[in-house]
Amino acid sequence: MPQYGSGLFVSIAHLIRGLFGGTTVTADVVMTVINSLIIWALIALAALSLILLERKVAGWMQLRTGPNRLGPRGWFQTVADAMKLLGKEDIFPAAADKWVFGLAPMFVIGLSVMVMAVIPYGKGMVPVDLNVGIFYLLAVSALTTIPFFMAGWGSNNKFALLGGMRAVAQMISYEIPLVFSLLGVVMITQTFKMSAIVNAQSHVWFILLQPLGFVVYTIAATAETNRAPFDLVEGESELTAGAFTEYTGMRWALFFLGEYANLFIVSAVAATVFLGGWQGPFLPGWIWFAIKVLFMVFLFLWFRWTFPRLRVDQLMHFGWKVLLPLSVANILLTGVGIYIYQLIYPAIGG
Amino acid sequence: MGNIGGGLVFLVFALVTVFSAYLVISSRNIIHSALFLILTFIGVAALYAMLDADFLAMVQLLVYAGAISIMVVFGVMLTLRGGPENSNGDTRNAIGGAIAALLTFVVLGMVIFTNSAWLTTGTGISGGSTVSDVSWLLLTKYVVPFEVAAVLLLVAMVGAIILAKGVDDSK
Amino acid sequence: MVDNFGAIGIILIFAILFPIVMLAIPKMVAPRKPGKEKETTYECGMETRGETWIQFKTNYFLYALVFVAFDVETIFLYPWAVQFRKLGTFAFVEMFIFIAILLVGFWYAWKEGALEWK
Numbered sequence: 001m002p003q004y005g006s007g008l009f010v011s012i013a014h015l016i017r018g019l020f021g022g023t024t025v026t027a028d029v030v031m032t033v034i035n036s037l038i039i040w041a042l043i044a045l046a047a048l049s050l051i052l053l054e055r056k057v058a059g060w061m062q063l064r065t066g067p068n069r070l071g072p073r074g075w076f077q078t079v080a081d082a083m084k085l086l087g088k089e090d091i092f093p094a095a096a097d098k099w100v101f102g103l104a105p106m107f108v109i110g111l112s113v114m115v116m117a118v119i120p121y122g123k124g125m126v127p128v129d130l131n132v133g134i135f136y137l138l139a140v141s142a143l144t145t146i147p148f149f150m151a152g153w154g155s156n157n158k159f160a161l162l163g164g165m166r167a168v169a170q171m172i173s174y175e176i177p178l179v180f181s182l183l184g185v186v187m188i189t190q191t192f193k194m195s196a197i198v199n200a201q202s203h204v205w206f207i208l209l210q211p212l213g214f215v216v217y218t219i220a221a222t223a224e225t226n227r228a229p230f231d232l233v234e235g236e237s238e239l240t241a242g243a244f245t246e247y248t249g250m251r252w253a254l255f256f257l258g259e260y261a262n263l264f265i266v267s268a269v270a271a272t273v274f275l276g277g278w279q280g281p282f283l284p285g286w287i288w289f290a291i292k293v294l295f296m297v298f299l300f301l302w303f304r305w306t307f308p309r310l311r312v313d314q315l316m317h318f319g320w321k322v323l324l325p326l327s328v329a330n331i332l333l334t335g336v337g338i339y340i341y342q343l344i345y346p347a348i349g350g
Numbered sequence: 351m352g353n354i355g356g357g358l359v360f361l362v363f364a365l366v367t368v369f370s371a372y373l374v375i376s377s378r379n380i381i382h383s384a385l386f387l388i389l390t391f392i393g394v395a396a397l398y399a400m401l402d403a404d405f406l407a408m409v410q411l412l413v414y415a416g417a418i419s420i421m422v423v424f425g426v427m428l429t430l431r432g433g434p435e436n437s438n439g440d441t442r443n444a445i446g447g448a449i450a451a452l453l454t455f456v457v458l459g460m461v462i463f464t465n466s467a468w469l470t471t472g473t474g475i476s477g478g479s480t481v482s483d484v485s486w487l488l489l490t491k492y493v494v495p496f497e498v499a500a501v502l503l504l505v506a507m508v509g510a511i512i513l514a515k516g517v518d519d520s521k
Numbered sequence: 522m523v524d525n526f527g528a529i530g531i532i533l534i535f536a537i538l539f540p541i542v543m544l545a546i547p548k549m550v551a552p553r554k555p556g557k558e559k560e561t562t563y564e565c566g567m568e569t570r571g572e573t574w575i576q577f578k579t580n581y582f583l584y585a586l587v588f589v590a591f592d593v594e595t596i597f598l599y600p601w602a603v604q605f606r607k608l609g610t611f612a613f614v615e616m617f618i619f620i621a622i623l624l625v626g627f628w629y630a631w632k633e634g635a636l637e638w639k
Contacts, residue, residue: 032528036535089552094560106540113536128528132404135599139408142416146388149423153381157562169581172420172588179595186602245563250547254540313638320636335613399526409596417592421585427577485600489612500622503590507626510586511635514579
């Protein structure tokens with residue numbers, strides 16, 4: 001299907017490359033630097049807009065107006081919040097382990113930047129198209145548990161420590177189903193490369209071939225991002241704010257930034273792996289990608305305002321005894337499916 | 351990237367790895383040791399990546415930095431008694447440890463410098479990324495070790511559960 | 522050409538810089554007035570009592586153990602998935618055995634209640 005305007009950013013990139021001699025090392029370095037800056041901007045933009053979206057959707061779902069004071073329909077609310085946070089004092093509790101406490105939020109956001117480097121934002125718009133793309137993505141996001149532990153432990157606060165330990169326990173419990181749910185797609189595409197996974201979906205989106213994988217991924221991703229109904233990590237009624245209890249000002253905002261960057265990342269991965277990435281008719285690829293990401297984000301927001309929070313034992317039970325067997329079943333089903341498919345159409349396999 | 355640039359990057363990551371490994375043993379606080387251990391794992395992953403072993407680097411990140419480290423941290427939290435301030439202060443075995451480390455180093459060096467057979471690794475068998483090479487070899491030539499790995503994992507899991515349960519019962 | 526991991530390295534620099542830049546701004550504009558009362562541990566207005574850094578229960582450790590076992594399984598499963606269609610029946614049966622062996626471990630963990638939150 002034809003797409004119009006897909007090449008806009010690619011052309012711009014090509015133009016910039018041209019200034020530095022096309023395929024030289026300098027051009028590559030300059031492009032990577034520009035890509036990194038774009039990732040910075042994207043994280044800031046994602047956080048600002050997704051927080052507003054979250055509040056607006058929450059308001060809509062609960063028949064409220066949501067933020068409506070600042071700017072037209074309250075659209076500048078999060079910008080104002082961000083400005084306010086910039087001017088807030090950065091308090092280190094006297095009892096805290098200063099280094100561990102201070103570094104934790106920096107790790108969270110750093111990992112988000114690293115993960116966003118391999119997401120295909122459009123045709124030819126992957127900052128770094130690694131051979132091990134999807135595996136890199138999983139490996140680096142697996143590290144997100146560590147800053148949560150650091151924050152919880154470093155705060156030297158009982159709420160924070162409990163929250164941090166729970167966060168880690170929850171994230172490791174749901175990481176396995178998450179990793180397994182993407183495996184079916186790798187079995188079909190036979191590649192880890194993100195761009196190749198998108199290309200493989202030019203005829204059919206993998207949500208149709210992997211419905212179970214998609215469901216498992218979505219649930220596990222909700223838990224991985226510590227969002228409701230799996231948000232007992234920061235369940236305010238029991239743990240104040242979980243691992244973030246002691247954080248103030250910009251350091252706290254970095255956690256928030258990381259949280260929304262992660263929401264963007266899991267939505268983008270779902271869009272890439274299951275919803276065909278930038279594939280779609282007529283509109284430019286990056287617009288399709290944005291639409292699909294927003295759809296996934298909306299789904300996650302919808303979850304948040306629909307399901308009540310789980311209890312910690314229910315959460316663990318669900319992760320290990322429901323999702324994990326389901327994801328293993330998905331792998332076996334996919335294997336059998338491909339096997340039968342190859343028997344019928346031997347030409348297509350291998 | 352030029353050789354000098356590559357060497358410089360290698361030096362940075364090697365220093366990070368070695369220095370954080372040193373801090374693992376020298377930190378008085380065992381939680382700090384655990385966190386530096388994670389940094390060591392990440393540094394090693396970077397070194398793998400620099401050797402074009404991309405899959406191995408990711409495995410290092412996923413399994414060591416992502417999973418083993420969490421196990422270590424939980425293990426530490428399980429055994430921590432009476433505050434962390436001086437929880438890793440025991441250096442009675444420093445000399446013995448140093449000798450053991452030195453011997454390991456010598457043996458490794460001897461293996462590396464006397465066996466030249468594996469120094470030239472040649473090109474990958476499938477010409478593609480290391481992933482397909484690794485998987486091809488795993489599922490064809492090294493299929494028995496591959497299945498043995500599954501048994502090993504099973505034994506490890508069962509053994510670990512028995513051990514941890516034992517701890518639980520004795521309380 | 523800078524190879525892929527070279528680019529990842531450059532992005533790593535920016536990943537480290539990003540939080541530093543973000544924290545440098547409030548360093549310049551935000552007030553800094555530390556106080557004894559302000560820096561106490563937050564516990565909803567109560568004085569905090571006793572040690573925070575205490576021994577945790579074995580549950581967490583059990584989950585971590587099972588997690589490590591499955592995590593190691595993934596590093597075998599992913600390469601298998603890539604070659605799966607090329608290797609045909611043999612690989613399929615092989616992996617089936619592999620998963621089956623691990624499911625035995627999973628079943629054992631389940632039976633022993635290692636997955637039970639207490």
